[in-house]
Amino acid sequence: MAEATALLEVHDVSKSFGAVAAVQGVSFPLYGGEAHALVGENGAGKSTIVKMLAGVHRPDTGTLRVNGADVEFAGPADAKAAGIAVIYQEPTLFPDLSVAENIAMGNQPLTRLRQIDRKAMHATAERLFARLGVHLDPTRPARGLSIADQQLVEIAKALSSEARILIMDEPTAALSAVEVERLFAVVRSLRDEGAAILFISHRFEEITELCERVTIMRDGKHVATEMVADLSVDDMIRRMVGRDLSALFPKQEVEPGEVMLEVSSLSRAGVFRDISFDVRAGEIVALAGLVGAGRSEVVQAVFGVDPYDSGIVKIRGKRLKPGNPRAAMAAGMALVPEDRRQQGLVMDLSIERNVTLPRERKLARLGLLFGGAERRAAAKWTRQLQTKLGRLSDAVSTLSGGNQQKVVLAKWLSTAPQLLIVDEPTRGIDVGTKAEVHRLMSSLAADGLAVLMVSSELPEVLGMADRVIVLREGRVAAVLNRDEATEESVMYAAMGQEAAA
Amino acid sequence: MTPLAIQKPRKPAMNFLKTRELGIVLALAALILYTTISNPRFLSGQSIRDNLLNTAILAVMATGQAVVVITRNIDLSVGSVLGFSAFTVATMMSDHQGLPMIVAIVVGLAVGAVAGLLNGVLVRYGKVPALVVTLGTLYMYRGIVYQWAGGSQVNADELPAHFLNFANDNFLGIPWLVLIALTVVGGATLVMRNYRVGRELYAMGSSPQAAELAGIRVARNLLGTFVLSGALAGLAGVLFAARFGTVDASAGTGYELNVVAAVVVGGVAVFGGSGTVWGAGLGALLLTVISSALAVLEINQFWQQAIVGALIILAICADRLVAVRIARSLRKRDAHV
Numbered sequence: 024m025a026e027a028t029a030l031l032e033v034h035d036v037s038k039s040f041g042a043v044a045a046v047q048g049v050s051f052p053l054y055g056g057e058a059h060a061l062v063g064e065n066g067a068g069k070s071t072i073v074k075m076l077a078g079v080h081r082p083d084t085g086t087l088r089v090n091g092a093d094v095e096f097a098g099p100a101d102a103k104a105a106g107i108a109v110i111y112q113e114p115t116l117f118p119d120l121s122v123a124e125n126i127a128m129g130n131q132p133l134t135r136l137r138q139i140d141r142k143a144m145h146a147t148a149e150r151l152f153a154r155l156g157v158h159l160d161p162t163r164p165a166r167g168l169s170i171a172d173q174q175l176v177e178i179a180k181a182l183s184s185e186a187r188i189l190i191m192d193e194p195t196a197a198l199s200a201v202e203v204e205r206l207f208a209v210v211r212s213l214r215d216e217g218a219a220i221l222f223i224s225h226r227f228e229e230i231t232e233l234c235e236r237v238t239i240m241r242d243g244k245h246v247a248t249e250m251v252a253d254l255s256v257d258d259m260i261r262r263m264v265g266r267d268l269s270a271l272f273p274k275q276e277v278e279p280g281e282v283m284l285e286v287s288s289l290s291r292a293g294v295f296r297d298i299s300f301d302v303r304a305g306e307i308v309a310l311a312g313l314v315g316a317g318r319s320e321v322v323q324a325v326f327g328v329d330p331y332d333s334g335i336v337k338i339r340g341k342r343l344k345p346g347n348p349r350a351a352m353a354a355g356m357a358l359v360p361e362d363r364r365q366q367g368l369v370m371d372l373s374i375e376r377n378v379t380l381p382r383e384r385k386l387a388r389l390g391l392l393f394g395g396a397e398r399r400a401a402a403k404w405t406r407q408l409q410t411k412l413g414r415l416s417d418a419v420s421t422l423s424g425g426n427q428q429k430v431v432l433a434k435w436l437s438t439a440p441q442l443l444i445v446d447e448p449t450r451g452i453d454v455g456t457k458a459e460v461h462r463l464m465s466s467l468a469a470d471g472l473a474v475l476m477v478s479s480e481l482p483e484v485l486g487m488a489d490r491v492i493v494l495r496e497g498r499v500a501a502v503l504n505r506d507e508a509t510e511e512s513v514m515y516a517a518m519g520q521e522a523a524a
Numbered sequence: 525m526t527p528l529a530i531q532k533p534r535k536p537a538m539n540f541l542k543t544r545e546l547g548i549v550l551a552l553a554a555l556i557l558y559t560t561i562s563n564p565r566f567l568s569g570q571s572i573r574d575n576l577l578n579t580a581i582l583a584v585m586a587t588g589q590a591v592v593v594i595t596r597n598i599d600l601s602v603g604s605v606l607g608f609s610a611f612t613v614a615t616m617m618s619d620h621q622g623l624p625m626i627v628a629i630v631v632g633l634a635v636g637a638v639a640g641l642l643n644g645v646l647v648r649y650g651k652v653p654a655l656v657v658t659l660g661t662l663y664m665y666r667g668i669v670y671q672w673a674g675g676s677q678v679n680a681d682e683l684p685a686h687f688l689n690f691a692n693d694n695f696l697g698i699p700w701l702v703l704i705a706l707t708v709v710g711g712a713t714l715v716m717r718n719y720r721v722g723r724e725l726y727a728m729g730s731s732p733q734a735a736e737l738a739g740i741r742v743a744r745n746l747l748g749t750f751v752l753s754g755a756l757a758g759l760a761g762v763l764f765a766a767r768f769g770t771v772d773a774s775a776g777t778g779y780e781l782n783v784v785a786a787v788v789v790g791g792v793a794v795f796g797g798s799g800t801v802w803g804a805g806l807g808a809l810l811l812t813v814i815s816s817a818l819a820v821l822e823i824n825q826f827w828q829q830a831i832v833g834a835l836i837i838l839a840i841c842a843d844r845l846v847a848v849r850i851a852r853s854l855r856k857r858d859a860h861v
Binding site: 077078079098099100101102103109111115116117118119120124128129131133137138139 | 718719720723724726727729730731733734735736737738739740741793797798
């Protein structure tokens with residue numbers, strides 16, 4: 024299968040964003056007539072690699088080689104000219120333009136007056152669709168196409184530019200099984216015509232079905248490049264996650280109390296379906312799953328920020344009105360959102376104002392806020408959380424990320440909730456502060472708080488949670504108790520494999 | 525790929541029936557009919573001529589604005605650019621009576637192009653939204669004209685006759701102003717419709733991110749767009765000076781809103797990506813005819829503003845309605861979770 028020179032070679036490439044090294048010294052070849060899988064956890068650096076190949080980012084060090092010659096891409100146009108076509112997870116079509124125009128953009132057939140030859144353009148599109156075996160009207164606008172059809176238009180685009188290297192970043196994430204089969208048939212025929220395919224997916228059955236070779240990445244580093252036939256799915260997963268689960272996250276043992284939150288058959292069309300679980304006092308329950316599995320959407324629906332179509336949310340046995348965060352707060356629920364800058368804090372307000380924001384009403388006298396009570400409440404909680412700050416009157420934006428997260432926590436803890444929902448509690452926080460946030464969550468649970476946590480970090484999930492609910496594509500894929508939850512079992516469930524053999 | 529329904533290509537005639545442009549033509553026809561019935565002189569030669577001359581300046585500016593809005597930007601500085609250009613050209617012509625008209629036009633275009641280039645550079649390289657940039661330059665350009673002109677104005681009797689006559693002269697029976705406006709609207713429509721660069725501008729407005737990823741030369745196109753809008757506002761300044769003869773520092777104040785109104789009413793989506801230049805030209809015509817019709821019908825002029833406002837809201841509501849309906853049907857259709 025392997026040919027003498029690779030169509031495309033990634034050679035010792037590194038890329039950093041600020042202080043974060045997204046990709047460090049990664050090398051792998053893409054051969055013509057071969058489909059090559061790129062796998063790794065969320066944040067392993069796959070998308071950064073794709074963006075470098077697409078000409079969006081430039082590598083800090085290392086080189087890309089096309090047909091053995093070093094290339095430098097100043098922009099996407101250069102990558103395109105080198106014969107690289109990229110199909111992104113989110114299709115990048117122009118919704119207002121016709122399908123044929125989308126395919127031909129930048130490459131339109133021209134008449135002698137250098138006008139666009141629409142007839143030829145439509146004929147080309149028809150021909151491409153015929154080759155792909157699909158029926159789409161080239162004159163219709165791209166707006167309103169299903170994701171699968173958009174994906175096909177993207178492929179037609181790649182075909183029309185005669186790309187020799189096709190890069191697909193999770194093209195199947197939004198497709199149904201039939202549509203995936205269809206896509207694979209097309210990709211296989213391209214491969215058999217000599218194109219090199221780079222295929223990114225979280226679904227192992229797809230990788231074993233489609234690809235000959237696989238490159239595994241972890242934390243921005245290259246782990247291995249091997250023939251798929253030589254590796255079992257177990258091997259791949261182990262190499263993807265393979266890091267030490269140190270005793271970073273000391274979760275105290277707590278005897279669970281009464282049921283605080285009860286969610287049954289929660290559904291929202293197109294987002295999640297039939298989600299049921301409960302959380303008891305003193306328990307930490309983690310919602311795990313891949314990006315896009317619907318975790319944040321579920322907790323937002325539970326809290327009432329987002330609507331849901333059917334299902335019941337009960338807090339301490341009492342049914343909660345849907346779509347009403349105020350009622351949820353009154354019932355003792357608190358939500359620490361994923362993006363603290365956008366949703367959790369008013370960056371320009373002082374620390375004390377931020378902490379007391381959800382409680383203003385209770386602190387107010389005659390409808391007015393006076394400094395004293397506000398300051399006392401803020402001081403109490405920031406001290407308890409060991410927040411490092413100058414003065415309480417400083418703007419929140421002056422704090423570090425970890426301390427900002429503590430202010431968000433302080434803000435909600437000051438409402439004395441009985442159920443705390445935290446979405447990605449340690450995203451963008453350094454290791455030391457992470458452990459502190461974990462210690463805090465653990466001690467809160469020990470005091471009888473029920474905690475529902477959404478996290479993409481497996482070590483955090485495994486270290487903190489009494490129970491792990493794994494979501495996949497909007498459904499509950501598995502519920503694992505603390506002793507059943509391992510990196511492998513969670514990843515298997517998240518990616519749609521049978522439980523570890 | 526769900527059911528392999530073969531979508532039949534719609535017939536061009538059906539497409540036209542659905543366009544906003546047809547709606548404007550119908551509205552225009554109804555308005556003219558109604559006004560003419562109550563006052564037949566509305567369709568007299570002089571009245572038509574006045575309407576067309578009044579439309580010309582607005583249509584020239586609406587052309588540039590339409591192109592800018594199609595790329596999901598906006599140029600609010602056009603009124604001030606018009607003032608700048610009008611005062612520059614009027615001053616020049618009064619100082620050098622012998623200069624031919626073509627020089628005036630070129631100078632006007634150049635002044636506008638420079639102003640537009642500054643807008644484009646600030647938007648692209650300053651990474652500031654066009655709304656903010658051009659709001660700033662709206663005041664800046666106007667401020668410069670005030671500083672320069674002080675309280676002075678250029679009067680018609682200081683301007684050479686051939687310059688003033690240009691606004692009234694005909695060429696093959698069509699007034700020069702109308703001819704220029706038709707050329708500008710027609711040319712831009714053609715480029716936007718049939719040339720690569722035009723389709724790239726639509727693409728940029730339709731999805732800025734995708735445009736970058738598709739390798740479109742976004743920076744070049746964006747600068748070109750703002751230069752065009754500025755240059756056309758500069759040209760409009762020359763026409764303004766020739767038509768009205770008297771130019772002071774406040775020439776064209778508030779025009780930007782008329783221009784944006786014409787563009788929006790003409791069916792160019794404020795979120796970019798759709799609409800046509802000739803639609804914007806029709807929008808300019810409709811707004812002009814409305815204001816003269818109200819005068820003929822002896823309706824209070826103040827109503828005009830309310831009517832224009834209602835038209836804008838109607839136009840935007842129509843856009844939103846369509847977008848929401850499509851989004852909803854898409855969400856339901858794709859729901860395989």
